[in-house]
Amino acid sequence: MDTRRSLYREEDVDRLAARARGRRSSAVVASEAISWGEPVLPSAISTVSGGRLYYRxxxxxxLAATATLEDVATLLWDGAWTPPAYAPRPEGRAPISAAFTALAERAAGDVASSGLGPWQLRSEAASVLGCIADAMLGVSAGPLHVRLADSLGRRAAADVLRRAVVLLADHELNASTFAARVAVSTGASLSAGALAGLATFAGPRHGTAAAAVLALALDIGPHADQPGDGLREWLGEGRVIPGFAHRLYPRGDVRAEALLAAIEVPSSFSKLALAADDLLGDRPNVDFALAALAAAYDLPPHAPVTIFALARCVGWLAHMLEQVASGQLIRPRARYVGPAVTGGSGPLA
Structure with a gap:
């Protein structure tokens, strides 16, 4: 036995680590929690545990093997609801642009979320989901994944789109979900909260990341036989390789694995995934899977963000219902790092 080594029980190590964390100031803990840190509020909606994603x-x-997005809404909203009637999307509008406009117009006059009971909140949530679906999809009736397939002109993709929207419906306290919860914690309407979520979602580091993966696949096209060369060029230019790795899934994004297993992955994407694994040691995340899905079915350029936004709206609404029920205002403090504060008698301690 190597006497230089010390062996400890895992639970003892965890206890000591927790004790050390407990000695840190509340300011430090709160600051670290904002960026991929410790959980900052209780939720019974979803969690990533042991490398798996769970909905309640x-x-x-x-769940994605058989469920629809409507089934997931019933589960996450913790109760039955009635889907509203559909309405056509205005012609000539990009789906995400139409969703912004529809939510903004609605948020200007909708009732406050505070004071509504559970049944009223679920009814309002269904109406907001219907508003977003109508704005982005319109055109046909039926389950949301069928309407989505029709709006993209690919009815044959309906089942794989069903899987995709189920897998993307919620993902803990991501940035857009947090924005939606903050909005309704003030008493704002569910449509206002959804608008806040959509605005946050639209950033390239969140809901539109699949577009960067499609751009990467197109950019390294000349390196189709040796995609690693194309990736090295990207890295050499100081660019981040999109579509790979996820901090919550150190062994690989299970959503991506499930979605990629359900489609015939284009060879260019398969080679890209192998090259990234060899060069970076990273596996595809769900943004890569969405881009591969779009390429496999030759979907329009807006397809990944449309699929993702429609799905995640269900999760935003679930979190908003939970936040309203809690009655709590989300109001964190800022850790001031600016110039010294001065008062009437000089610098303050």
């Missing part, structure tokens, strides 16, 4: 305790990957 149900494995999301297993």
């Amino acid at each position: 305790g149900v494995d999301a990957v297993e």
